[in-house]
Amino acid sequence: MQKQIPDPSGHPQFADLNRRSFLKTGLGGAVFLGTVSVTAGLSGCATQPAGRLSAVGTRMDASYQFRFLNEDDIALFEALLPAMIGPGLPEQPQARNLAIAGTIERIDAGIHKFGPANQKELRQLFDLLNFGLTRVTVARVWSSWPNVTTAEADAFLERWRTSRIGLFNNGYIALTKISNVAFYGYRDFWHLSGYPGPPQYAVDALPQFQNA
């Protein structure tokens, strides 16, 4: 049905037809998101938490067990975080990988505490972004996440930020909020916001910081 037209950047782009289906998604959005999770499950996408991941294990804290994020979600965040955090990530490759891996672990630990209702919402969002058909038609991200460049990830975030469809704004807020809090809220990255941490005199004086 849809005709692919190569755009100057070499990425395929759908013609007008896609615009209509995009808008339609916005109108029936809530229902549509609900069906994606089911579809993604049936089509064999990863739905179990990743546990210990052998593939990316070398970059992850060996003691960390994922409770919510599956392998596809991890790939999603590995693609998004360079755009999300941008120049805040270290440039040195090993430090960069550690920063990304640690942030994804903290995202997972945070979502674990969100409880079932919001986990269900996030599951639908992540499935929508990970499932090929909806990734292309709804998020307009043409490559699978491991092949998405930082510029493409940024363009995706920018589309959802500036969209007039509230559902996409909501998706943007959800993705940025969990990523930003997991990154900027962590002590290793406090220096990026000029936050010196809790006052040292209080840390020295208070009993809960002793025997640490």
Next chain:
Amino acid sequence: MSLTDRIAQGLESGWNVTDSALLTQNLTAEADVVVIGTGAGGGTTAEILARSGLSVILVEEGRLYYQKDFKMDEQTSYANLYQEGMSRVTRDGAIAILQGRCVGGSTTVNWTSSFRTPAPTLNYWAEQFGLDELRPDAMAPWFDGREERHSMAPWQVDPNVNNDILRQGCEKLGYSWQIIPRNVKGCWNLGYCGVGCPTNAKQGALMTTIPGALDNNARLFHSLRADRLVMNEDKIDHLEASAFADDGVTPTGIKVTLKARHFVVAASAIGSPGLLLRSDIPDPHQRIGKRSFIHPVNATVAQMPQRVDPFYGAPQSIYSDEFNFRNGVDGPVGYKLEVPPLHPGMSSGVIPGHGETQINNMAGLPHMQSVIALLRDGFHPESPGGTVSLRDDGSPVLDYPVSDYLWKGIREAFHTMAEIQFAAGAEKVRLMHLDSDWYTNWTDAKAAIDQLPMAPHRVRLFTAHQMGGCAMGSNPQNSVVNGFGEHHQVSNLSIHDASIFPTSIGANPQLSVYALAARNSTRLAQRLSRAAS
């Protein structure tokens, strides 16, 4: 400046506290009164009833965290001390809901602001909802008593720069401002009230009424969720509850049954209607969960030439009521102006942005200042509030449509806040809005605020004050409880939290909850003691 921890001492001395995560078999317990919730309302109730000699069981869904756990760390605190790990939002996701979930409830994580219910609010309740017995004069002794119990007094130390900028801006523009009363004793002025007071200075429920209740032989179950109140004929017979593991979120499968003569629900303006709805409590006029109010909050941030260090110092010490009741109690919406603390995690989560833009936003944190406006919702026909209902899994969710009446107030509040920040010397100001730039002068900001769409999601909205949903009133057709928090239909059920407010308050609600709960519990204690003798 004692460092002796009240909770650790009490546990040591043999308080009757059950961590439900450790229960290995189902359990039944009984008392005169079961109190559901340990926040401002539940704590006050439990202490007063226990002191009067009644046996009391307290039930808390969250866990018992205290000084040993309060390490001034945002991530652990948001995950452990807040509802849904700080991810709670309205049904459409457009409004972030900050609410405590731990022993002490929101009083464990609030910013200590302690206001009496404004007189115009109490008078409006008397006139609109038949609550004459709550007029300011009648409530004054209860406010006096709770101010003393929780060591509430206007903050004596200089405000931090973040708060002082609100003061300076108001001074320049001729707007009134005042010093905020705080519930603290020996406060170190550190700035970490929102993540659990590290010094035990904050006199919330955790340091006052909860220890008071436990000293008087009350029993506390924490990590235990109240699932359902079960009726037998026209009375509640028992509460069914289920335990969470020590992560606070994973059900262990253990069930606890709690029997009592009387049940007090104080599970918050979202939790209480949720519990009543799950329990199919008689509701002949369909009032449970209706008229929920939130003091919708919008915000601006400013970049100041001077260092602000908005993460340090008492988080709230200056406010302005210039615009709160200016249009009368029930005219165009009024708003209270305050200041929020800005720590890196919270700031990065509430200032919308990503990539280079966001890191530039964040790099300015030491010079960042913020003002918030708390809209006084519920006093006008076009501000009917939201609705709490149940999701498929039985958990409560708040629907809160923002009416045009409120959007108008939100736009006005953006004007006021930006103007104040520029008047106080801001180099640039941006709105918490997806489309906002940084504006370098008041003229540009004003023009932008007039143009920007006031729409869900695009305007970043928050609430830290949940109220209503089990409204009190003299007429059972439009309320759930009477002016003493007594349920209209079920004689052994009372509600003692912010859910009984028939409108919002127009001020941070903790003292309103403490005072009403104290008044209503004193009466309940007399009633139950009489019945027993």
